[in-house]
Amino acid sequence: MSSSIQHPPRSYRRRVSTYWWLGRWPYLKFILRELSSISVTWFVVQTLLQISALSRGPTQYMEFEAWLRRPIVLSLNAVSFFFIVFHAVTWFNLAPKAMAIRVGGKRVPSLLIAAPNYLAWLVASVAVAWIVLRG
Amino acid sequence: MAEAITLEVTRYHPERDEEPSLQSDEVPLRKEWVVLDALNYVKDKVDGTLSFRWSCRMGICGSCGMMVNGAPKLTCATFLSDYAPGPVRIAPLDNFPVIRDLVVDISDFLIKLSRAKPWLIRKREKPLSEGEYLQTADELDTYKQFSMCINCMLCYAACPVYGLDPLFSGPAAIALAQRYNLDSRDEGSNQRLDILSHSDGIWGCTFVGECTEVCPKNVDPAGAIQQYKLTATKEWMKSFLMPWGGGE
Numbered sequence: 546m547s548s549s550i551q552h553p554p555r556s557y558r559r560r561v562s563t564y565w566w567l568g569r570w571p572y573l574k575f576i577l578r579e580l581s582s583i584s585v586t587w588f589v590v591q592t593l594l595q596i597s598a599l600s601r602g603p604t605q606y607m608e609f610e611a612w613l614r615r616p617i618v619l620s621l622n623a624v625s626f627f628f629i630v631f632h633a634v635t636w637f638n639l640a641p642k643a644m645a646i647r648v649g650g651k652r653v654p655s656l657l658i659a660a661p662n663y664l665a666w667l668v669a670s671v672a673v674a675w676i677v678l679r680g
Numbered sequence: 681m682a683e684a685i686t687l688e689v690t691r692y693h694p695e696r697d698e699e700p701s702l703q704s705d706e707v708p709l710r711k712e713w714v715v716l717d718a719l720n721y722v723k724d725k726v727d728g729t730l731s732f733r734w735s736c737r738m739g740i741c742g743s744c745g746m747m748v749n750g751a752p753k754l755t756c757a758t759f760l761s762d763y764a765p766g767p768v769r770i771a772p773l774d775n776f777p778v779i780r781d782l783v784v785d786i787s788d789f790l791i792k793l794s795r796a797k798p799w800l801i802r803k804r805e806k807p808l809s810e811g812e813y814l815q816t817a818d819e820l821d822t823y824k825q826f827s828m829c830i831n832c833m834l835c836y837a838a839c840p841v842y843g844l845d846p847l848f849s850g851p852a853a854i855a856l857a858q859r860y861n862l863d864s865r866d867e868g869s870n871q872r873l874d875i876l877s878h879s880d881g882i883w884g885c886t887f888v889g890e891c892t893e894v895c896p897k898n899v900d901p902a903g904a905i906q907q908y909k910l911t912a913t914k915e916w917m918k919s920f921l922m923p924w925g926g927g928e
Contacts, residue, residue, distance in 0.1 A: 555694045556777035556785050561843040568750065572840060575888045639887065643906035650818035 574635065581632035584625035591622075637662040685709040685760060686767035687718055689730065692778050700778060702769075703727070709764060715755040716744050719770065719782075732782035739896060742832030746782055747771040752837035754896045773837040775846075789833055792849050795875050796857035801868025813865040826859035826904055828897040835891035835901050841884055848884040849876070851891035851901030858904040861911070877912040885909075 566572040598609035612618060640662055641655035684706045692700035705726050707718040716734055723730045734744040737756045744755045749769050760768065776784035806813075835851035842848045857876055861869040876882055885905045892902040 556779050557692055557694070557697075557700060558777045559774070561775075561840070565840055565843065569890075571890050571893065572888065575840075575886075579886070639889065639906075642889070642892070642900065642903040643910065645903065645907050647822065650821065652821075 577628070578632055578635050581628040584628035585632070587621070587625050588629065633666060637666070683709040685718075685764060687722065688767050688769045689719070689722065689782070690771040690778075691730070691781050692772075694780055700771075703730075704767070707760075709760060709766075711761055713760045715746075715748055715753070715758045715760055715763075715768065715770065718760050718768070719755065730782075731780045740830060742830035745773050745832040745834045745837065747774055747837065752834035752894045754832060754834065757896055773833060775837055775839070775843040776833070786833065788846065789831075789836060789850065789852070792853040793831070793856065796849065796853040797868060797872055797875070798853075798856040798860055800860065800863065800866050801871060802865075803867050815864055819864040822864075823859045823862035826855050826862070826899055829856055829859070829899045829901075830897055832896065834894045834896065835899075838890040838894040840888055840890075841886055845880075845884060847880045849878075849881045851885075851905065852899075854882060854885075854908065855899055855901035855904040858908050861908070873912065873915060876908055877915070882908050882912060 562568075566576040595609060598606045613622075637659050641658035644658050646653045646658065685708075687705050687707055688702045689705065690700045691697075691703045705722045707721045707726075710717075716737065719730070719732055720734075723732075732744070732746070732755075734756065735741040736743070739754055739757045742754075745752060746755050747753070747770070748755065748758055749763060750771075752773060755770070770782065772778045772782045772784045776786065776788070779785050800813075829852055831852060833852065835855075836842050839848075839851055842850050854876060857872045860866045861872060882905050885902075887902060887906060889902045892900045895901065
């Protein structure tokens with residue numbers, strides 16, 4: 546007696562591991578870029594708390610400043626700053642892929658698309674540094 | 681055998697095995713050999729039951745895509761000596777059901793590809809007597825990169841979105857749709873818009889970008905998808921601001 550053969554044959558589908566993003570650096574880099582949104586949220590919340598403290602008077606603002614100087618908050622802000630820079634750099638480097646600008650029938654080189662982003666970042670950072678540090 | 685290298689090849693027999701296993705074979709390590717040559721050596725000299733797809737041996741047919749040490753590669757364009765001293769682990773393409781050994785079921789990709797309508801669509805075909813549809817070199821240049829796709833599916837194997845959500849249209853199908861959208865002879869971009877601008881289409885892409893990195897023909901599917909996101913957003917804005925019909 547011949548054995549019955551399934552048609553189409555049974556196939557094997559591998560399950561994607563929950564930790565698929567640990568397997569290769571590009572995947573980990575992608576996940577870190579996505580996670581950097583938490584750092585963005587953290588800085589937004591911190592700015593809102595700062596504005597709130599400012600509106601409540603000098604004493605509350607001094608307390609807020611003291612809180613900012615706590616080692617745990619300083620460490621958190623240092624890590625968050627790293628993630629913000631990581632996000633900006635990886636995102637600016639990806640920008641040329643999304644923007645296929647053609648001038649005179651030729652595609653504008655990637656460097657010319659990425660460079661204005663970095664320039665705008667630099668100008669904004671210098672402007673903010675000037676406002677914060679001049680007094 | 682002067683010098684040898686070990687291949688660890690995934691074996692799976694659908695009527696016998698519950699899950700794939702590894703088979704180790706020694707093959708000669710020759711400078712001019714690609715991974716596909718080593719697989720053909722195993723099939724010819726060691727174990728004739730090993731199944732894998734291949735055809736042209738020159739990076740055109742797109743048949744011999746496999747995972748080589750965890751990365752999607754065309755085995756005809758991947759030198760064995762780059763993996764010395766070995767072992768070299770060869771597995772079927774990730775994210776596809778395995779039919780047997782290194783052969784995957786590509787039906788899902790073919791369905792998605794045909795949905796993207798990767799052919800020239802004309803509102804009205806002109807008669808042959810009027811001649812061909814002419815195109816300048818610059819017009820050709822706008823889509824040429826995307827037209828280099830050989831449907832090898834390495835981009836699907838590299839895409840974690842497709843792995844996690846098999847409904848996602850995937851990189852190559854979208855890149856090929858964009859190839860025809862950008863073609864000056866095509867008039868079918870509106871027909872592709874609904875399919876591409878769907879949650880399973882371009883918006884499913886989270887821009888991991890590995891599809892572009894693994895593409896053996898430098899097609900840049902990730903770029904095609906992000907560029908189409910801009911196009912779809914512009915079309916949506918147009919339909920929102922001019923609901924009486926700003927488009928065609």
